[in-house]
Amino acid sequence: MADLLFKILFRLLALLPLGILHGMGAWLGRLTYAASAQYAARTRENLRQANLASDAARYQNILSATIAETGKSLAELAWIWGRPYDEVVGKVRECKGLAHIEAAQACGKGIIFLTPHLGCFEISALYAAQRVPITVLYRPPKLGFLEGVMRSGRERGQAKLAKADIGGVRLLYKALKRGEAIGLLPDQVPSQGEGEWVNFFARPAYTMTLVSRLAESSGATVLIAYSERLPRGQGYVIHVEPLPLDFSAPVPQQINAALERVICACPEQYLWSYNRYKIPRGVQPPATIS
Numbered sequence: 273m274a275d276l277l278f279k280i281l282f283r284l285l286a287l288l289p290l291g292i293l294h295g296m297g298a299w300l301g302r303l304t305y306a307a308s309a310q311y312a313a314r315t316r317e318n319l320r321q322a323n324l325a326s327d328a329a330r331y332q333n334i335l336s337a338t339i340a341e342t343g344k345s346l347a348e349l350a351w352i353w354g355r356p357y358d359e360v361v362g363k364v365r366e367c368k369g370l371a372h373i374e375a376a377q378a379c380g381k382g383i384i385f386l387t388p389h390l391g392c393f394e395i396s397a398l399y400a401a402q403r404v405p406i407t408v409l410y411r412p413p414k415l416g417f418l419e420g421v422m423r424s425g426r427e428r429g430q431a432k433l434a435k436a437d438i439g440g441v442r443l444l445y446k447a448l449k450r451g452e453a454i455g456l457l458p459d460q461v462p463s464q465g466e467g468e469w470v471n472f473f474a475r476p477a478y479t480m481t482l483v484s485r486l487a488e489s490s491g492a493t494v495l496i497a498y499s500e501r502l503p504r505g506q507g508y509v510i511h512v513e514p515l516p517l518d519f520s521a522p523v524p525q526q527i528n529a530a531l532e533r534v535i536c537a538c539p540e541q542y543l544w545s546y547n548r549y550k551i552p553r554g555v556q557p558p559a560t561i562s
Contacts, residue, residue, distance in 0.1 A: 275417035282421060285347075286354025290363065291505025293347040301343020311545055315339070318544040322473040324536060337540035344501060345392065345543070352394045353425020361429070364399050365502065369495075369512030376493035376514075377404060382448035383493050384486060386458040386515065388531050389543035390498040392508055394426070397455045399510055400497070401429030407447040408455035411436045441482065448490040458483060458527050461550055469558035470524040473532060476558035477548050484523035496530055500538055511537075 285293065305312045319338065325331035352360055367373075376383045383404065387396045397408050408426065410433050412419055427433055434440035444454045459472070462480040470479040487494050494515040499508045515530050517523055535542045551557055 278417060279421065282350050283354060285350035288351070289505060290348065290351050290507075293351050294344045294501075294505050297344035297347025298340035299343065300347060301339045301341070304343065305339045314547060315342075315545040318546075318548065319539075321475055322535075322539070322544075324539050334539050338542070338544050341501065341541045342543060342545055348392060348501075349394065349425075352392070352398070353421060357398070357428040360395065361399050361402055363507040364395065364499070364510055365507045367399065367510045367512065369497075369510075372493075372495055372512050372514050373400070373403065376495060379493055380451045381491040381493065382451050383453040383495060384448070384483065384490075385453060385455045386483065386494065386496045386527065386531075387455060387498060388459045388496075388535065389457065389546055390535060390538060391501050391541045392499040393457070395508055396497050396499045396510060397426070397431050398429060399499075400453060400455070401431035404453045405430040405432075405447070405450075406453040406455055407432055407434050407443055409434050409436050409440055409444060409457075411460075444486060445489070448486060448492050454486070454492075456480070456483060459531055459546075459548060461548065461552060464552055464554035467552075467555075468522075468524055470522065470528050472528045472548060475549055477528070478550075478552055478555060478558075479524040479528055481524060483527060484517070484519070487517055487523070488519050496534055498534060498538070501541055 305315065315338065316335065319335055320331065325334055373383070385396070385400060385406070387393045397406055400406050408431060412435060413422060423433060434443040447454050458480065461478050466482060467478045467480050469476045472479065483494070486492065494517055495512055496515050497510060497512045499510045501508060511534070517526055
């Protein structure tokens with residue numbers, strides 16, 4: 273019954289204009305922030321930890337915008353997953369850095385898209401799937417009835433999903449071997465044995481090592497891509513930039529430094545509520561990182 277009710281509600285929400293959903297999402301974000309002390313405290317702590325604001329007024333402005341943008345990111349899922357594929361990717365008003373994608377395709381060794389929890393990260397892979405087959409690593413939702421809706425919304429165009437397990441990682445290697453693209457959330461906390469402690473905004477964060485292995489073994493081009501959400505439901509601007517890696521130095525550290533740079537360009541749309549600094553089960557707490 274819950275499955276059916278959710279699908280009906282989801283389809284009804286998908287009928288609404290994107291601007292209306294963003295307005296509803298902003299209110300949802302504020303209500304969630306007011307209702308959950310733990311959620312609110314984590315959002316404040318992570319944003320304050322990043323030390324992006326020059327004064328208290330700037331911090332409050334970023335915090336207020338972040339609360340609203342986080343709600344928008346949830347509300348827009350119905351539109352992103354529920355509307356026709358061409359209509360969804362048509363909301364991308366510009367792709368800044370498209371030449372980097374084209375150059376990577378010309379190399380023929382595959383593309384590794386790193387898309388952090390910044391802006392509308394759902395639309396980035398769908399946009400890329402117009403141009404190149406892309407396999408995106410994902411974690412199945414805790415609520416089983418969400419799986420079908422999520423897969424149908426994400427597996428469109430030339431996009432397909434791979435579960436975050438050993439079988440899924442094999443699919444990523446195979447996709448790169450074929451010269452295709454893969455997508456990863458580089459700021460998602462990995463499981464035990466799949467990461468190392470590296471500073472992220474001057475605080476140790478357990479960071480995935482998979483990108484280093486994939487890039488070094490395949491010779492693929494690594495690109496950072498994020499989708500900036502425009503106001504009033506006007507659409508999105510995708511930003512793409514290359515991330516040349518030096519394999520003689522720690523790659524996770526290079527990735528986190530690059531993520532910090534793009535987040536600083538659009539801090540209001542980063543998911544500061546995400547528990548980025550958690551200690552995964554079985555992982556030893558971090559020592560102090562210089």
